[in-house]
Amino acid sequence: MFKSLKLTFFVFISASMFFYSCTTTTKKDEQNIESTEQKYEWTDCQNCGMPTNDFPNWQVMLKANSKNLAFCAPRCMFIHLADSSNNVATSIEKMEVTDYYTTQKIDGTTAFYVTGSDKTSPMGKDFVPFSKQEDAQSFMQEHNGKKIYSFEEINKDVVVLELK
Numbered sequence: 001m002f003k004s005l006k007l008t009f010f011v012f013i014s015a016s017m018f019f020y021s022c023t024t025t026t027k028k029d030e031q032n033i034e035s036t037e038q039k040y041e042w043t044d045c046q047n048c049g050m051p052t053n054d055f056p057n058w059q060v061m062l063k064a065n066s067k068n069l070a071f072c073a074p075r076c077m078f079i080h081l082a083d084s085s086n087n088v089a090t091s092i093e094k095m096e097v098t099d100y101y102t103t104q105k106i107d108g109t110t111a112f113y114v115t116g117s118d119k120t121s122p123m124g125k126d127f128v129p130f131s132k133q134e135d136a137q138s139f140m141q142e143h144n145g146k147k148i149y150s151f152e153e154i155n156k157d158v159v160v161l162e163l164k
């Protein structure tokens with residue numbers, strides 16, 4: 001209960017800071033309508049629609065085709081990337097995933113992802129990201145993980161296999 005209160009408080013503070021930053025933006029930003037649209041896209045999960053700021057320990061930020069795309073968890077991002085019709089996978093400019101141990105944003109393209117563990121994200125079975133291979137290995141041992149993947153190894157077949 002305390003945890004959820006703390007989370008609610010955190011979300012409230014984040015929202016307050018967001019509105020505060022909106023009211024103090026420079027004139028240049030105010031004139032840029034496109035930046036307002038990007039902020040909206042940055043918030044809700046591109047795959048499932050959940051507000052990603054509610055899940056700071058799982059959140060993924062992706063920039064592709066010059067657009068900012070937010071995801072509530074790696075699972076939603078990999079499902080989106082596996083859909084070749086959106087051309088996102090072939091035009092990635094920047095990808096930040098959240099390291100499970102440090103909860104810091106790390107480069108998703110060089111991260112190590114553990115599957116099959118007993119830790120679930122807001123979406124269920126997931127690819128749990130780590131910046132260090134040693135961390136991925138110790139997490140896998142502690143939480144009955146099945147396998148460690150690099151970003152390049154996670155294709156459509158792997159997404160289907162690991163998330164079903």
Ligand SMILES: [Zn+2]
Pocket residue numbers: 045046047048049050071072073076123
């Ligand atoms: Zn999602």
